[in-house]
Amino acid sequence: MPSITPQQKIYFLSDFHLGAPDHEQSLVREKKVVAFLDSIKDSAAMIFIVGDIFDFWYEYKQVVPKGYVRLLGKLAELTDRGIQIHCFVGNHDMWMRGYFEKELNIPVYHHPKVFEWNGKRFYIGHGDGLGPGDHGYKFLKKIFRNPLCQWLFGILHPSWGIGLANYFSRKSREKTGMSDQHFLGEENEWLIVYCKEMLEKEHFDFLIFGHRHYPIDFKLNDNSRYINLGDWIRNFTYASFDGTDMQLHQWQS
Template identity: 70%
Template structure:
């Protein structure tokens, strides 16, 4: 994909709205909306790189309750002509067509290439990429299976969403117990994955989420790996100004 560069390109990820409870999630949602409001005048495009929600499932005629402030802001931005891209994460992979039809936001299920002002980007959530994590990769195939999605979809929303939110919360609690530290380039799966891609083609910037740790790592003299962190503890994001991509923090 190619796009002419006019203003800034923004990348952010891992809001996990809904976690750990409605009150805390609402404050985070308001902060994200405040950030989006602050960039609306200089944003050419915005990439939301997965796990916007701690859980999301689109029934045919039912949309999960809540998040009206954020969804309304996204609609406002796309109505104003700002292009927004959404990549599904491991917590909100059960997307259908709600974002496309209601918000005019394309949804991506796999990493995708983009080019801005002569710079090549590979953007994706990052789950299941690189070596290891074989248990999750198998689980991801099951969750992405249309039959499994149909079976979950025939459950009444009250039952299905209740079960899913319970396990989603447990997953987040387990992840929160792990200390988020840089493991070194030999142990960071997304760095390994980025190096594998570079053996086949040049990429200026690898932009991922999922890791929950803001990382700006130089792969070689022409390529960098940037992990966007998350909005639970860091409020971190990246911005490309036409020349360079910078990892930043909102209101820090």
């Protein structure tokens, strides 16, 4: 991996959930994300979007969900400028199948991935289905990622398919409730438990996830930190790496 110069930063953000709960509120968030991306275009060496860009996304053979043109246009502008953007799928937009790669020149990752810059090792992923517990979702995730199940969903008319997906998205948010508004404690934060298990196998300086919707910078040991990026629904938080250290920030538009 190339080194990061003192004038550059790598930026990380996640969980926009564009489309929810309605068009009007989603549009306000979309404009905030676009404004943020525009503000970092001169300093960004790379940008990582770590899942759940959309509250629902399914790429049919010739169709993608309508809307989000401001964000998609800004991403295209940035990659055309030569800025590398990397995208991870989340549990709400896991059905990405080539549109971002072909139209926006953005690689899309479906599993956590290891990166290294300036001698620092990063483990990056959305975070869904990792760690102990949540067995019901882990079972559903296997179904959702099954190629046959995806094909069966794809033969539904988009009006039916998107309507069904939006229903399950609402149910998912209702199940989460208020748990994304406070720290649950070291033993109850499943991603902290997962990070500790990962560090028993190999060293990482920073383990970075989204999904949790609550910004967290947690010291796992003397040399490793777990960072959760929060969201762009309530917190409007992101992280940056300056070549030496990681920091969490809140976007003030």
